[in-house]
Amino acid sequence: MPSIPKQLARGMGTFAKPCSCIQPTRCQHPYFIRYRDAAGKQREESGFRTQDAAKERLVELYARKSNTPASKAELIRHYGQMRFEDFIGDYMGRQRRLAYGTAYEYEHLARNHLIPELGSRRVETFSPMVVENFLTTMDRLGTPDPTQFKAYGFLKTLLLDAHRKGAISEHPLQDVDAPQYEAERAIVPTKEQIAGIKMAADHDRFSMFVDMMAGCGLRNGEALALNVNNIVADDVYRVTEQVHYRTKKLEKLTHRARNRIMSGPS
Incomplete structure (x- = not known):
């Protein structure tokens, strides 16, 4: 830590008290400091109990600014x-x-x-x-x-x-009470319910879609991308792609390893 100067050099900033006490150097009000950061923006900090504490902070900030390259300062600005x-x-x-x-x-x-x-x-x-x-x-x-x-x-x-990037000097999320959310537990249908779904639909393609989801654990998009070329054995299916729910086109897998091997429905 640099030594604390008796008198601050030009450009290091200023310190003062916001009170109107007759003897401000002896009152209990804290000091505040004003300085310019690496981007040239005027900043202010408060809560310094003594002149030395205020000067020490100004010296620290000035040293940090002096060591900031011009290109970095321009990026910050x-x-x-x-x-x-x-x-x-x-x-x-x-x-x-x-x-x-x-x-x-x-x-x-x-x-x-x-x-x-x-x-x-x-x-x-x-x-x-x-x-x-x-x-x-x-x-x-x-x-x-x-x-x-x-x-x-x-x-x-x-x-x-x-x-x-230095555009925000202090941590912008310090002590922020972040929102919490837990998704509701998924309800897995029973075999009887699955059979009822297939019977109500009475559609071969939809029945196959349901079988792949229930039997192999495929997601909606993965089941919709069903391809006979991905059957690598009588009871094994290789997942390689999915139908995106917005574009309705085949897309690469997300959140799952490519070429994941899934056992076929029993």
């Missing part, structure tokens, strides 16, 4: 001043390997939840209180718990990306 709506677009443009479903969900969450409430805010102004207020607003509007959980997850991803 660029993203810090960016509107959050534009930052979302910038982030999505940098994601080259997002699955179609994930990209669609992110765009939906941004369009319907994040941008209406936070889109005009500058990235550098985000703080835990801003996030808490956003969660409170969703709760007040009656946003379903699963949607709150997903919206917070995407917001967390965006803010941590901005924090890593």
Whole structure:
């Protein structure tokens, strides 16, 4: 830690007390400091009990700013001043390997939840209180718990990306009470219920679809992508693809290992 100077150099910042006491250096009110960060933005911190504590913090911040390369400072300034709506677009443009479903969900969450409430805010102004207020607003509007959980997850991803770039100096999620959500337990139909479903449908293709889901544990999209070329033995089926529920086209598997071997229905 650098030694504490008796007098601060030009550009290191200032410290003072917000009170009007006759002898401010002897009163119990804490000091606050003002300084400019690496992006040139004026900042303020408070709660320093002594002059030395305030000076020590200013020296630390000045050393950090002095060691920040010009290119990094420009990056911090660029993203810090960016509107959050534009930052979302910038982030999505940098994601080259997002699955179609994930990209669609992110765009939906941004369009319907994040941008209406936070889109005009500058990235550098985000703080835990801003996030808490956003969660409170969703709760007040009656946003379903699963949607709150997903919206917070995407917001967390965006803010941590901005924090890593230096656009948000302090951790934006510190002590935030994140929404919790547990999906309801799935109900597995009995053999009798499965037989009743097939009988009510009275359709050979649908019956085969039900058999593959009930007998092999396939998901909807995987069962719809049924292909005789994937039968590798009399009672073994290799899962290689799925029908996406939005595009209605064959897509690669997600959340499951490709070429997973499944036992055939008994």
